[in-house]
Amino acid sequence: MTFGEFGGFSDTRFANMALAPEDFPQMWQRPSYEELTGILESLELSPPVWNHRQQRSDIVAQQESLATQRKAEVTRYLSSIIKSPLAWIDDYDKQEALWELASKRMSERCGRTAMGEVTRRWPxxxxxxxxxxxxxxxxxxxxxxxxxxxxxxxxxxxxxxxxxxxxxxxxxxxxxxxxxxxxxxxxxxxxxxxxxxxxxxxxxxxxxxxxxxxxxxxxxxxxxxxxxxxxxxxxxxxxxxxxxxxxxxxxxxxxxxxxxxxxxxxxxxxxxxxxxxxxxxxxxxxxxxxxxxxxxxxxxxxxxxxxxxxxxxxxxxxxxxxxxxxxxxxxxxxxxxxxxxxxxxxxxxxxxxxxxxxxxxxxxx
Missing domain, CATH: 3.40.50.150 (Vaccinia Virus protein VP39)
Known part of the structure; x- marks a missing residue:
């Protein structure tokens, strides 16, 4: 199930929703692995699709959902996942996957040089x-x-x-x-x-x-x-x-x-x-x-x-x-x-x- 054009959800219950950061599942609520994965995938910031008929600011704005526009709140949320021991998720590999995905989402908000490998589409x-x-x-x-x-x-x-x-x-x-x-x-x-x-x-x-x-x-x-x-x-x-x-x-x-x-x-x-x-x-x-x-x-x-x-x-x-x-x-x-x-x-x-x-x-x- 996809969310717009730029990210994906692994859990269909999040489809067609534009959650604000305050509505994200919080660590004290002990959200499941699937819930956290769905949110983290929805927060992906892909490189902009180039379109020479548009201004760059328009391109960037297109790719950002309501949640990702609120950079400070999203960054704090990602940090809460990275700092959490995620002790209620009884699988270390899944914990590692969530920490890694949250770190990746964090790096995407630090500019292109911090993003790691990306694949871009050129129309x-x-x-x-x-x-x-x-x-x-x-x-x-x-x-x-x-x-x-x-x-x-x-x-x-x-x-x-x-x-x-x-x-x-x-x-x-x-x-x-x-x-x-x-x-x-x-x-x-x-x-x-x-x-x-x-x-x-x-x-x-x-x-x-x-x-x-x-x-x-x-x-x-x-x-x-x-x-x-x-x-x-x-x-x-x-x-x-x-x-x-x-x-x-x-x-x-x-x-x-x-x-x-x-x-x-x-x-x-x-x-x-x-x-x-x-x-x-x-x-x-x-x-x-x-x-x-x-x-x-x-x-x-x-x-x-x-x-x-x-x-x-x-x-x-x-x-x-x-x-x-x-x-x-x-x-x-x-x-x-x-x-x-x-x-x-x-x-x-x-x-x-x-x-x-x-x-x-x-x-x-």
């Missing part, structure tokens, strides 16, 4: 009369340590939604079906959780190879498998392998990436976090993009702050400083969002989109 509109809307399922592991690759950043969703338009404009010659050529294999660099690469395989009906650091690859493969049936039903396919920018041979899948200049399209979203990244990314694009004037590298960078803007300018220059320069053919800015930051009010961010090629002239301001 997409159809790309034509013959194409139905679809949804991708992406798992994000717990954000601990060096976890940049385990977070699905908002700019990758912005670029993912923009893929059909890119195929019809900037990449038209590459994807023009009237030429009788099969669509090219696409490479995504720094795939993270894989949203952009999976979306490209689904929208462009082609083979996409997703890549990232070796420790990121297992989750990438998991997300590839989660979406494999949907992508294949739309005519696409995917592969995954490690590709460390500037890395040693054992950090690069030699079967997938041992040969240079293989990919007519290279995709990158939100790749710049360190002073070394602009030059490393430029080199990685140059090594993998096919030779010739028709190949294209598509790069999106969210303009969060002055540091990000500085890294972007360094990247543009690094592309020109290559032995065989890559020129900025066109650029534009798109509205995007960043979510699950420390500040709940943050959200809107402008995303820079650039399309690079080996031929032509540099784009001038």
């Amino acid at each position: 997409f509109e159809g790309d034509g009369a013959a194409c139905e809307p679809f949804e991708l399922i992406i798992k994000e592991p717990a954000l601990t340590g060096d976890s940049l690759g385990f977070k699905t950043w908002g700019s990758s969703y912005v670029l993912s939604r923009f893929l059909p338009r890119l195929a019809a404009t900037s990449l038209f010659k590459i994807f023009d079906e009237t030429l009788g050529q099969p669509p090219p294999t696409v490479l995504e660099l720094g795939s993270g959780t894989g949203l952009l690469g999976v979306a490209a395989a689904a929208f462009w009906q082609t083979h996409v190879i997703l890549s990232d650091l070796p420790n990121i690859v297992p989750n990438l493969k998991d997300n590839m498998e989660k979406n494999k049936d949907l992508v294949e039903s739309r005519g696409g396919s995917m592969s995954v392998g490690p590709l460390t920018w500037g890395g040693e041979e054992d950090e690069i899948d030699q079967e997938l990436f041992g040969e240079c200049f293989q990919f007519k399209v290279v995709l990158v979203a939100d790749p710049l976090y360190d002073d070394d990244h602009p030059a490393l990314l430029a080199s990685a694009i140059c090594q993998n993009l096919t030779l010739g004037s028709e190949s294209r590298a598509v790069v999106m960078v969210p303009m969060r702050d002055d540091t990000t803007r500085g890294l972007l300018e360094s990247f543009k220059q690094a592309m020109l400083d290559l032995e065989t320069p890559l020129f900025l053919e066109e650029e534009k800015k798109l509205d995007g969002e960043d979510d699950w930051g420390e500040d709940e009010d943050e959200g809107q961010v402008e995303c820079w989109l650039g399309v690079f090629s080996r031929g032509g002239s540099p784009l001038t301001a």
